[in-house]
Structure formats: structure tokens, C-alpha cells
Amino acid sequence: MKKTRKYATISDVAEHAGVSIATVSRVLTGNTPVIEETAERVRAAIAELRFVPRTAARTLASRKTNTIGLILSEIGGAFFPHLLKGIEAEVRTAGYELLIHSTQGVRQHQHRAVGEHNTDGLLVFTSSLELDELKRLHSMNFPLVLMHQTPPADLNIPVITIENKDGAEMLVSHLIEKHGRRRIVYMQGPEGHEDSQWRERGYREALEKHNIPFDPSLVVKGEFDEEQASSTMQQMIADGIEFDAVFAGDDDAAMGVYRALKLTSRIIPDDVAVVGFDDIQFARYISPALTTIRAPIEEVGREAVRQLIHLLNGQQAQSLVLMRTELVIRESCGCALSDHHQ
Amino acid sequence: MKKTRKYATISDVAEHAGVSIATVSRVLTGNTPVIEETAERVRAAIAELRFVPRTAARTLASRKTNTIGLILSEIGGAFFPHLLKGIEAEVRTAGYELLIHSTQGVRQHQHRAVGEHNTDGLLVFTSSLELDELKRLHSMNFPLVLMHQTPPADLNIPVITIENKDGAEMLVSHLIEKHGRRRIVYMQGPEGHEDSQWRERGYREALEKHNIPFDPSLVVKGEFDEEQASSTMQQMIADGIEFDAVFAGDDDAAMGVYRALKLTSRIIPDDVAVVGFDDIQFARYISPALTTIRAPIEEVGREAVRQLIHLLNGQQAQSLVLMRTELVIRESCGCALSDHHQ
DNA sequence: ACGCTTTCTGAAAACGCTTTCACGCATGAA
DNA sequence: TTCATGCGTGAAAGCGTTTTCAGAAAGCGT
Incomplete structure (x- = not known):
């Protein structure tokens, strides 16, 4: 038998x-x-x-999982599909598999879900991994690449991110130079969010460059979130704070700003110019169309994978890759109406 | 030593x-x-x-990968993040890992990337898997769950999808009953796309129910795509076809319709009412705000995972789960302006 | 006190591959 | 002819777990 x-x-x-x-x-x-x-x-x-x-048998025998892990704190967010698309494509081209893990509200360390035991290398987005774990992995020479997060000073881990500072500076300089705005609000992202910190730095440098004194009362909480941005904006207006432009931190927050301004009958861009960051899909559809910064998110994903592959092949990886951002001028800053809508 | x-x-x-x-x-x-x-x-x-x-060793010894595979043809698309979010959350709750694989432009069969050798079960989105492979897996009792795709008649594979037909019927009935529209265009999605077929059926049933004769010249190609929808619409107008409403098939196509109508100076909803399907994020931001159908995409993902888990536990799975859709009335159908936007 | 369970533990056999090592054989050089 | 060389192949040793099987120890009813 x-x-x-x-x-x-x-x-x-x-x-x-x-x-x-x-x-x-x-x-x-x-x-x-x-x-x-x-x-x-x-x-x-x-x-x-x-x-x-059987993959397991191959992996066990060859000690290579042929899999790349992606850790992120949250799935969703406007940039996410682009990032994932780039990652997935590049991972597949390289002949690897992709294991995705979100650490959303998970007590870490409980069961190390992803790491050296089931992947050859890890892509870490923002602060999705605890510092301890990052250190542990790095200390055993496990291939790691960070995205949108610079590593702790003593760890030499490659980073891929975008030129937040330059982008922000372009944006703010544009408001100042082309539209003569001088009281420009900056809405910060979540506490400790690196992208936000760099954008704020760009904001400040633009002010400095044009000899506009920095006014702390113009820096407020936007949290990269529509609701939060809207209520913060309404509060500012209620408080009687004067401003002629808003750099919302990101496009989501810009949506909230739009709402608040419309609610209080301010005209964009005549009364208040508004700019965002990210160029999410409907930035061009909203009315007035949003002036913002386009970042090559998909390319960030691809590049992160490429660097990781280098590491996997025992080659050197570039310790920092900064992706260039691009100013996308539409209507909300005060520039002429594009011919695309209305 | x-x-x-x-x-x-x-x-x-x-x-x-x-x-x-x-x-x-x-x-x-x-x-x-x-x-x-x-x-x-x-x-x-x-x-x-x-x-x-080591995961590999455990897997080899226990014959369980503890991993669920997700196959889709394309990453991106407005619904994708929602779907993935639901899937990821539920997969994690169940204590499994998630392996993602896109079959975008890949010669299949070349190297079966995902299947019985590296997952315990598979989530298959739309037509991302060749029929052959589907049959092969099913024939060896490999746990499968389909999303937005009914299986070939002879295969009993559970399906999770949304009530496309009911949604479409609600939409079209609303146009007829509340707004007295009678010449309503339907824009089809891609050839053979199941969602589109069901929506068309809903469209027809709504017409029948109200004794409006079906006019084939009002059914056109929209491809669920902004560009395509826009040019189709312009062509119809150029051809002098009369209509007082458009069911664009999905929200992306509705964007294209908006563009075409604005270009030709038609007023929405006065001249032409427009409705979409999906309730993508900016449906509420566009002006006039788009009346559409909201589908619980995230819930589709969750439910698909739940059914798959049933299968994995040797239990029976529901052979068909239809998620209820919801009519979201905004401005583009002709209803009163919401208080949300202007 | 005596068998009979029951509970915990260790030895060892899988699990299904990759990879090292060695061997047989043909080949070309001397 | 002989010897080194190299190529294609098979035997067998892992890879690091889980799981089966059996045995030792402990508890229990009579």
C-alpha cells in the first residue's frame, strides 16, 4: 500500500x-x-x-528565506499605495517574496512576528519598529533599510527619504516671492514625526532667507489630519490671529484648512493662500486646486528595495538617499487658474 | 573551540x-x-x-506555514488600501502572517510564487489567478477564498463581494424617482469585469421597474477610467445623443464625466445629473459633491479572511457573502446642497 | 500494598530540501 | 600508456523544529 x-x-x-x-x-x-x-x-x-x-524545506536547508519583510505602523494614508506599489514591483523583479507586517497597536515583543527568522532583510517604515529591536537586528548584522526615518546616531543603517526641507522651502518661498505673503502659518504633523520636523525647518529657512521674523504663534498643530487641521484653523480664526497664508504640513491637513476657511467665509487664495504637501490624488480636483509638493513615493519604495538588495548581496549600500521633491503650482497659492478645471 | x-x-x-x-x-x-x-x-x-x-524549521516540521497569501493583479486603485487594511488587520488578529503577491504582467507558471508550498490558504482578488491554477489548487483541497469574482460554475469556492446590483439599482432609481430623469447613460467598466456586469444589471432593473425602455445607445464604454470616460462622454455629446443623467460605473469614471461636461459647458446637476460608485475619498470634495454608492471594502477584506480561517480550521465556509452597499446622496444628482461644502 | 491511570519528560524520527564530499569516467597532456 | 584534470552524479549529512512513542514518576482507588 x-x-x-x-x-x-x-x-x-x-x-x-x-x-x-x-x-x-x-x-x-x-x-x-x-x-x-x-x-x-x-x-x-x-x-x-x-x-x-516546499519553501520551508528550501529555506531550512539553504538558510535563505528569499523573502523581504516590510514593517509599517499603519496601513492606509494617501501615500501608502504608492509606496507599496514601488516596493512590491521591485521586490518581485529581484525575485523575492514580500511579507507585510503592520505594528498597529500591537504589543511588540510578544511574538516577534517578523525578523531574522523569516526574512532575509527588512524594510522599516517610519517608526514602526521599537528602537530595541532595531538595535538588536542591526547588532547581528541583519540587513535593514529605513524609510522616512533617520536612524539613531550610532547605528549605520541606510535611509531612503524625500527632500522634505527643500520642498517646504520651495513652497514657502513661492508664497513669499510670488504672492507677497508674510504671515504664513505652519501646521505641524504628529509629535516627533520626522517629515514634519524637516518641513518646519524648510519653512523657517524660507522665512529667514526673506528676512521675515519667525512668529511662534503661527506654528500650530495640524497632525497631518483633516479634522485636527480644521478645528485648529477655526480656533486660530476665533482667536483673531492674523495670517495671509497656510502651509498645512500635508495635503490631508490642507483639506481641513479648506473646510475651516469656507466655513468662516474666507476666500482661497484671495484672503488666505493655502499649500499642502504630498500631491495626493485629489489635490488637483479640489476647488481651488491645491498647490503642493510632489514626492516620488513610489520611487522611495523601489530605491529602498534596491538598497536592501545590495545589502543582501553583501555589497555596500548608500547610507542616505534623498529623493528630490517637486513644486506643483495650482490655484490655491494665488497663481493663475490652471486650464484643467473650470 | x-x-x-x-x-x-x-x-x-x-x-x-x-x-x-x-x-x-x-x-x-x-x-x-x-x-x-x-x-x-x-x-x-x-x-x-x-x-x-526559525519559521522555516517550524513550518517544515509542523506542515503549517502560518501564513495567508494574498494575490492580486494590481496594487493601487482607490479601493486597494481599504481592502488591504481590512485584510491585514484580520490576518493579524488571527495570528497569521500575510504574504502579498501581485501578478501584474507576470508570465505565470514560470515560478509559482505563492501557493500550497508557502501558504496555508489563499485570498484571490478578482482575476489575478489563472483558471488553471485555481482549479489545480481547488482540486487538491487547498483553502481558497475569492474576492469580487464568482468562481467557475463547477468549483465551490467561497466568494466575498458587494451588492453591486442593488447599489446600482438604488442609484438609478433615485435619479428616476427623485429627479425625474429618464435618459440615463450607463458607462461600462472593463470588458468582463464582474462588478460592472452586476451594476449594469442593476441599472436595467431600475429602468424596467419604472417602465423606462432600455436604449442601447445609452450604454457606453467608461472602463472605470477617468480619461476613457471623459473622451467617451465628449464623443456622445458630439454625436448629439440626448441624455439627462449619467451613471458613470465608478467614481473614477465620474471624474472624467465631470471634466467632459465642464468642457462642454453643461451644468451638473441641472443639465445632467451624475452619479458614481465606490465613494472614493474625494467624491465629497469635488464640486458638486458626487452622489455615489459606498461599499464596505475594508469589511470585504476582513470577511474574506474570516471565511478563509474557517476553511483553515476545517470548518465550513459560507459560499457567498454579499456585502450591503449604501446610497450616499450628495449634490451631483440634483439633491439639495449638503451643509458640508458650499 | 498493588495495579492502573495520569502527568510530565526525553529520545529519536520525521519534515523536504540544499550542499558537501567523493567517486567514476572521459579527456588531454606528458 | 600513464597520470592529472575536470565534469556530472549519487550518498549522505545537515538545516532546526515538531511530534510520536515510550518510560519514569506520581497519584489514586481498593
């Missing part, structure tokens, strides 16, 4: 083709030459038995 | 705690009782050695 196994194994193939399992393995991996005639027999056997090698 | 291994293994832990590896394994899996005192010693050893069990 034959043992009825659910799937064919390498031994079945070997037997069927009249060779040893070693030979089958060799045509599978292709890392050792096999006489073409034999190889063909093996391939035929594989096809006939519909043999698919 | 001690062998310097990179990571601690179960034997190291066993030795360190003065027990056999079997015992360590037992406290790891928790499937066999171990005296508390011993267990504590083992846990201490694990912590001290920073031991993390």
Missing part, C-alpha cells in the same frame, strides 16, 4: 526521472550544471507530478 | 535550561503541559539567549 501523500516531493520526482534527489535539486536551483538530457527528464517528471518544492 | 553560530537554536536553549529540546518546543508551542517551574527556566533561557525559533 502506497503512502498517499498530498503532494509530490523531491524524492518522487527523483524516482520518476531515475536520478538522485541531488540531481533534481540541481536542476531546480540551477547552481550546478546538469547534462541537458538528464535535466530534461527531470523537468518532465516535475511537470508530470506537478511538483512544487 | 566553540562553533560560533549566528543565532541561538532550540538546542542551545535546551542545554542552557537543562532540559531536552522537546520540552523547549512544548513551552514554545504550548500544546503540551509543562511543569511551571521548568517552563519558567526555559523561558529565562530563551530570553537570555534571545532565541527566536
